[in-house]
Amino acid sequence: MLERGNRTFHRKKITTVFFLCTAVLFILFLRLVYLMIAKADYYGGKAVELHERERSIKAARGRIIDCNGQVIADNKTVCTISVIHSQIEDPEKVIEVLCRELSLSEEYVRPRVEKYSSIERIRSNVDKEIGDRIREYDLAGVKVDEDYKRYYPYGSLASKVLGFTGSDNQGIIGLEVIYEEYLEGQPGTILTVTDAKGIEVEAAGESRIEPISGGDLHISLDMNIQSYATQLAYQAMETKEAQSVSIIVMNPQNGEILAMVNVPEFDLNNPYELPQEVSVSANGEELSAEEKQDLLNAMWRNGCINDTYEPGSTFKIITAAAGLESGVVTPESTFSCPGFIVVEDRKIRCHKVGGHGAEDFVLATMNSCNPVFITVGLRMGPETFYGYFEQFGLLRRTGVDLPGEAGTIMHDLENIGDVELATISFGQSFQVTPIQLLTTAASIVNGGRRVTPHFGVKITDTDGNLIETLEYPVEEGIVSEETSATMREILEMVVSEGGGKNAYIEGVRIGGKTATSQTLPRGSGQYIASFIGFAPADDPQVIAIAIINRPQGTYYGGQIAAPVIRQLYENILPYLGIMDYNGDVIEEE
Numbered sequence: 001m002l003e004r005g006n007r008t009f010h011r012k013k014i015t016t017v018f019f020l021c022t023a024v025l026f027i028l029f030l031r032l033v034y035l036m037i038a039k040a041d042y043y044g045g046k047a048v049e050l051h052e053r054e055r056s057i058k059a060a061r062g063r064i065i066d067c068n069g070q071v072i073a074d075n076k077t078v079c080t081i082s083v084i085h086s087q088i089e090d091p092e093k094v095i096e097v098l099c100r101e102l103s104l105s106e107e108y109v110r111p112r113v114e115k116y117s118s119i120e121r122i123r124s125n126v127d128k129e130i131g132d133r134i135r136e137y138d139l140a141g142v143k144v145d146e147d148y149k150r151y152y153p154y155g156s157l158a159s160k161v162l163g164f165t166g167s168d169n170q171g172i173i174g175l176e177v178i179y180e181e182y183l184e185g186q187p188g189t190i191l192t193v194t195d196a197k198g199i200e201v202e203a204a205g206e207s208r209i210e211p212i213s214g215g216d217l218h219i220s221l222d223m224n225i226q227s228y229a230t231q232l233a234y235q236a237m238e239t240k241e242a243q244s245v246s247i248i249v250m251n252p253q254n255g256e257i258l259a260m261v262n263v264p265e266f267d268l269n270n271p272y273e274l275p276q277e278v279s280v281s282a283n284g285e286e287l288s289a290e291e292k293q294d295l296l297n298a299m300w301r302n303g304c305i306n307d308t309y310e311p312g313s314t315f316k317i318i319t320a321a322a323g324l325e326s327g328v329v330t331p332e333s334t335f336s337c338p339g340f341i342v343v344e345d346r347k348i349r350c351h352k353v354g355g356h357g358a359e360d361f362v363l364a365t366m367n368s369c370n371p372v373f374i375t376v377g378l379r380m381g382p383e384t385f386y387g388y389f390e391q392f393g394l395l396r397r398t399g400v401d402l403p404g405e406a407g408t409i410m411h412d413l414e415n416i417g418d419v420e421l422a423t424i425s426f427g428q429s430f431q432v433t434p435i436q437l438l439t440t441a442a443s444i445v446n447g448g449r450r451v452t453p454h455f456g457v458k459i460t461d462t463d464g465n466l467i468e469t470l471e472y473p474v475e476e477g478i479v480s481e482e483t484s485a486t487m488r489e490i491l492e493m494v495v496s497e498g499g500g501k502n503a504y505i506e507g508v509r510i511g512g513k514t515a516t517s518q519t520l521p522r523g524s525g526q527y528i529a530s531f532i533g534f535a536p537a538d539d540p541q542v543i544a545i546a547i548i549n550r551p552q553g554t555y556y557g558g559q560i561a562a563p564v565i566r567q568l569y570e571n572i573l574p575y576l577g578i579m580d581y582n583g584d585v586i587e588e589e
Helices: 002-038 040-050 091-102 106-113 128-136 174-178 223-239 289-300 312-326 361-367 370-392 418-425 434-445 481-496 562-575
Strands: 052-057 071-083 120-127 142-151 188-193 206-209 216-219 244-250 257-263 334-337 340-343 346-349 357-360 456-460 466-469 511-518 527-535 542-549
Touching: 052 142, 071 091, 071 128, 091 106, 091 120, 091 128, 091 142, 106 120, 120 128, 120 142, 128 142, 223 244, 223 257, 223 542, 223 562, 244 434, 244 562, 312 361, 312 370, 312 434, 312 481, 312 511, 312 527, 334 361, 334 370, 340 370, 340 418, 346 370, 346 418, 357 361, 361 370, 361 481, 370 418, 370 434, 434 481, 434 527, 434 542, 481 511, 511 562, 527 562, 542 562
Parallel strands: none
Antiparallel strands: 052 188, 071 120, 071 142, 188 206, 216 456, 244 257, 244 542, 334 357, 340 346, 456 466, 511 527, 527 542
16 A cells, blocks of 8 residues: 555656656747747847957048138048957068068067957058058958048148047047037948958958048138238247237128137147257256147147237227227217326326327327226226126137137126226236137127137038038127227227327228237236237228237337238238229229
């Protein structure tokens, strides 16, 4: 009886195990069916990925094109040389060829050739001629892929505006970095299939995902104007032994920048090459990496937007406009200048020691009389004057489409007493960028519209089809049309009869203002000479500023900066169709 019970128990146990095994096998079968059918594409793709080698193909970067259709940033075909360790058949031959053709040391090449990796880059930006020679050796495991390198046909011209790209073809400074999203394009890939040992399967061939070229950036910069302005800047720098010279030329009606010069410039095709005179440290030793980078950053710096300075008397354009707009002064208001003015405990002198005597406001502006402008500032008071700083846009950045724009350095309202107000009124004790001062002056003479200074105009594809038109803010009502018209008349008299007469061109109505300001710290004996001029004075189509930093000898803006703008206008006004080559203004029908 007991034996029969044991047999029954064992049969039940075996039956249970059988059913469990059958259930497990059935589940495994279902899983296998799921993987083989439902997930076939997924795991098939994984299997292919396991045996694929991928090499990137750079996209052609979008070109930069000036307002006349001249290509000023282009692409040059180069090669990237790489090795795949598992495919190399003769490593010594590979090392020998790459060292010789690429002018590299064996210490550099050998560890890369012998490294166990899917792909190892040896060198990029190799001249196409050299890449073609390496390809002709037909070395197993050596890959020569065509690539693109940025090329600047005009060398150093507009270097601090255009900027340049790094080894990865991405923008570093200038327009190249601001418009990166349009210019960069989408890279492609080359896919090859390998066996379990990593050897390419020739029968499988290569598959390519083609790159998509970046968009072309069309800008307002006119390389003809840029070229001539650069010549004038270098001439002024050499003649006056100045530290640097900056020139900006802009359309005051829409903010399009026609030229922006910062000399000395640098070679865009060799942006990491320092000038010979600064290639060693002060003690004659080789520069440290940190010292070299500091010098490169200084060389790349765009003083027109990155640096601030005390503007001096060119700021009287703003003081005059605020005074007229607020009603504290009219063109007929009379003053008397004894050669100084006392504010609290300070005696602030006029540049004419003996004083200008009796004068109306127009004559005071022509004379650039400090006591009169101090009086205008004091009449407005801190709150009213500061309100005009905000209204004119001086306390915010211009929004120019270049990186690193500096902001205005101005006293806080609560810290502006009478002395601070007096010095601000004639352009001292605060700092602005050249682009800020020029943009504010443009808004005062163009009818009262605050334009956004800019280079970018539109983006097109490689076939010239429009992708996007670039637009920029315009703010109306900066000053009234009446104040703007009055300022144009006064500033025209500054050039025709006053301190800006060295910018005068016979037969052409030009308005402007000179300035001579001290560099900081005061007492150094160093100055900044500058001039802002616009033409035609009754309907400004072009406005420009010239700034000569630390000139030697004569340093007055009216004597050395105004002639730069005169020479510029003598050349470009006929070119722009504003006057003919006989000096006559071209009237529109």
